[in-house]
Amino acid sequence: MNFLYPGFLFALLAIAIPIVIHLFNFRKFKKIYFSNVQFLKEAKEQNSSREKLKHLLILMCRILAVAFLVFAFARPFIKSSSTNSPADRSVISIYIDNSYSMETVNKEGSLLDEAKRKAREIVKTYNLNDQFQLLTNDFEGKHQRLVNQDEFIQLLDEIKISPAGRSLAQIINRQQAEYAANTNHIAYLLSDFQKGFAGTEPLRSNPGVSVNFIKLNANNLPNIAVDSVWSLSPVHQPGQAEQIVVRLKNYGEEDAAEIPVKLTIDQQQKAIGNVAVKAGASVLDTLSFSGLKAGWQKGKVGIKDFPLTFDDELNFSFRVNKELKVLSINGDASEKFIRSLFSSDPYFKLTETPESNIRYSTFSEYSLIVLNGLKNPSSGLAQQLKGYVQNGGSVVVFPDLDAGAAVYTPFLTAMALPPVQQLVTGAPISSTIDLKNPVFKDVFDQVPRNMDLPVVNRYFSYGDQNSSLKESILQLPLGRSLFAKYNLGAGQVYLSAASLTIADGNLPRHPVFVPLMYKVAFASVREQPLFYTIGLNNLLESPKIDLLANQSLKLVTDQFEVIPEVRQTPGKTLLYIADQVKKAGFYELRKADSTLAVMAFNDNRTESDMHYASEPELTSLFGKQKVSVYNSKRDALSLNIQAKNSSTELWKLCLILVLVFLVLEILLIRFFNNPKNIQTA
Template structure:
């Protein structure tokens, strides 16, 4: 039986396959019939007029002909003529009746406006609000001949033409302009569409959709549709679905994928000083699938080439290269790093930045009221150039002048007033450097109140045992490059007595010098925008040999150089909307004293707000071109310089494919349109289904014409 079954199985499979094909054909016909059968009407109340079909029928039934009297010599001929004319008239009248009925039927259907809805589409009557986002970022310049941006504008026009004149439209771009946040009629929309250009602004698609929904939220319409026309770079696609809106995605594809660009730059140390060598680190990224070999990186400062370096970067990877140069002048330095090799994507080949080299570093030493300055600190700073040191007693301080110092040294104060403690906390949070040398007879309660407010470790007790240092952190900036090579028997400081400290894990302590046994001698903490250096011993030879040790001068020197708030080297267009400056605000309300920003090709007045002795600038959307900008009241005397760069989000040429988008956004209210389709027809069918009223009107006219031809040409 098994053999028999196996022999019969091919025939059974063949017959099953034929049956399946027949079923598929029948299914297609059924689907087609069902689509036609699912025809709906936009105005079904007009179907009541089909009752008018009775009018031509009544006219046909009660139509009485008027006879003409004709004389014949023979009745036989009369009978034959009557029979022939009767059959012809009957056929003619039936054809005329049919023409009139069909013309009337299709005329009524035309007024009822029949349509066949698309699958998964709901036809909504009434006006609609339509928001169309056109991606006008730099990546849309890709494409040979016709760019992606040109194609996007054409698609937006096709979408607008699919809607009716009474519908309302919003045009949205990455610029987020105020005028684009209102609803327009179709003609206004098309005019605005012609005006938009490629822009350096970059927005995530979630921000775009939120902006669209905000514009349509107050629209009194029956349906709200959102369209996104973009290249859908992966680093900007983060859409959160909202089923209250219909979302349509139109991805535009390009073959350009290769791009090498300067991502960012930073200095190895936070401070730049005259006649010293600076190390500038440059991060270069390659977002393409091909490696770049032997390209050149160039550093220009004040329009002079300061350093050059060849570099290579692997595919889909990054490299960090170092450019070394000598600082030969003080004041503001205008700099740019550039990849000299030509690239198809050029907006990110250059990175602009600025930095300031101070003529001197201000240091304030706060001493006890009963004593003078520290001899070792005074002797040290006398030998150092580029420093301005002031010794002040703790009871003669001008708190308003504390922010003018890059470093404040607390020299063996026994206790702190609440006012000084609060001012020091604010000073550090705003970017200042604080070095604390405790007194051998310190009031630990007063000290620990300050240290707790700074969120650093606190003192526990004075340890009177002799302790020796066995560790120096040469990987940190304070002691880095101090020693060419550490000897095994290096002589490090000792202490006859020192303060023990807590070791809380959440303080971010970085140990610089450590006693044998694990206790800290000198530690660094990042607090707010500033730094705190906490020492366990005072600079007193009776307590420790630290002030006379060889590491003391470079330690204090490096702490002073590393102190002060690190300023941003560069800003991103469209991202850094508020900039904090150390420029003193204008003192008068006169517009002549308003600060201006000026670049190579543009000049404008930024928003300005004074907070304390700082000036905050609001850039907004006024700045559109990368480069170095000067801030000034008097053009001949700029107060500061800033470097602005285009957003590097646009530099990563990695896109979602249409299939990837469909997989990620598989929701019933989200649809996808192919770039090659005619959106006017496709959107119109989705919005109103397959429109049939034009065909009905054409058929009505056809049957009326047929009736006229019957009446005029068919002679009986």
């Protein structure tokens, strides 16, 4: 016989109470004087043995009543005596949710500790020859095999809170895919079943698998999380003012006020703030700072919010470039507009080269290449520029209209750009500006009604091919573009219909020209994401990294490194990290001893939402398929044990025996040896 709750057996010490009562007879005696006691002595001798027997029987009834009452609370059961063959043994898969939300507490302690206790109770109700699988959010290799009861308990004790996040669909699929051929497959899932974990998509379960949800109940806790950050600065320059936008989200049921926000970069405090967040709402806060040096920056936004703290910090990283390199290939050495534009700002490092002396090998060193009035662009240049753009580069083309369509059409088509249809001349034509284009974001504080627009006297009219790739920034009548962007491969080409010659129009002297070209240059800088989310971003992108045959890349943090799978694509290098990154923090991307990038990882914010799926919501996910949902408060583990593992429960029999012995005690007291005893002094 086994007990589901053996701890109650300590209450058997209560058996001592009726024994003590039996040993000390607390009856009060009354003295009665008789002249002759001969007949009383005979009566006493006859009743003495029956009185002792009565007391012993009452004592036994009381002892057995107390004992079986204790047994009833300990929930005894008898395992099946039949010995199953290996083919008939049961496979029990138990999932323990070890996400951050399981750190919350209730009357039983932390939810993770409660889940471990329930899992032990489940295991003990099965036969010794049954096999068990333990599953957590980590999907560790040691959990991908079947173990016996003792090994399962050992693995259970090793479970700790993990930043890894999974969905209910992933858990169901993993539990049922491993041992689908087994006919006696039983699955248990112990979790708080957050709504983000459960999801809303319909789920399907293998009809041959008995699925049991054991819902752990947590106390409702307020929680405010640092949800995300993004930068308002188009590029990061040394010493320049920067702005970071922080989004905080209140997952609680009450408003929160005076939440301190702190921004640190490279462990130096750069800005502080103080915000209020309404219940269930989000709020944005802009933090300004400056004084950055060139190189990779490790930033962190933090708040103080108790008792849940795993989402109080958010890591991010970015690179401050010392300079932005621009190459201008000039058809006319006297051209001055591009030189004046980029030479006025020390952040731009302009290199000029004549059309006749182009060094193709240096293209990869520049973020932006400007073709300024080339008189005879060659097919070789077109092929080199096409490869440069495919690999993520940016090119701006200002044609020389005097060269004509016969020269520029082969050049443009070789770069996968539209051909020149004709050279349009005539009266000056005003263009229109697409102010909603990202290029002009934050350029105009207020748009005047009668805005001065660029005017052109002559221009190239291009064909309509590749229109799906075209994004008009400055537009002419009849749907023709004055300045358009074409996305090609990993890069982009900006094609102008007019030249920078004053005789062709006023574009180079128009006030819109400077912000237009600066924004084009800023957009040529390929920025990596500020941060990645653990469990969601398993594919990382990096600018093209050239590797030798036996060379590899590594993601390195404190006493831990990840070797990602590397795949080369046009213009970028893809890094597959799978589930190797499990801890939030900063990871350096290294090639040999050189650091190529710093990448920030954060925990998934789906764990921040402390709202839980109800039992009807869980069952509705499976439609008409039958799944069992138990609530830990109602002692779900003791329900249907016999149906689960062919065991026989005895607690009802114990309660019946308690009543039987209490009735026997009453009958003994009332009807056994009832005549009065008279005891002499």
